[in-house]
Amino acid sequence: MLEGAELINLVFSLIILSVFWALSQPQGIKQFYYFNIALILLLLSGISTVLEGFVLYNFFNLLEHLFYLLSLILLTLAVVKTGKSYL
Numbered sequence: 001m002l003e004g005a006e007l008i009n010l011v012f013s014l015i016i017l018s019v020f021w022a023l024s025q026p027q028g029i030k031q032f033y034y035f036n037i038a039l040i041l042l043l044l045s046g047i048s049t050v051l052e053g054f055v056l057y058n059f060f061n062l063l064e065h066l067f068y069l070l071s072l073i074l075l076t077l078a079v080v081k082t083g084k085s086y087l
Contacts, residue, residue: 003053010046017043034078041071 017039045067052060 006046006049006053010043010050013039013043013046032078034074034081038071038074038078041067041074045071 017036020039021036045064048060048064048067052064
């Protein structure tokens with residue numbers, strides 16, 4: 001079953017990913033690479049959330065949380081690397 005909140009979350013994830021990707025391309029800063037991958041993983045978690053309502057609930061639920069975990073690890077790595085570059 002498709003939840004409205006899950007679909008809205010997916011749409012907002014697409015918008016944020018598009019804007020952030022467009023803003024980070026000209027700089028070519030290494031930390032933006034980690035942020036971009038983390039945002040893609042967040043987008044994939046949103047897609048998994050929507051898909052789990054239709055098929056293979058347990059599999060897509062696992063993927064959703066795995067994507068969240070990996071995204072948080074990459075965001076932490078990006079913040080640490082950004083902090084080191086300013087020291």
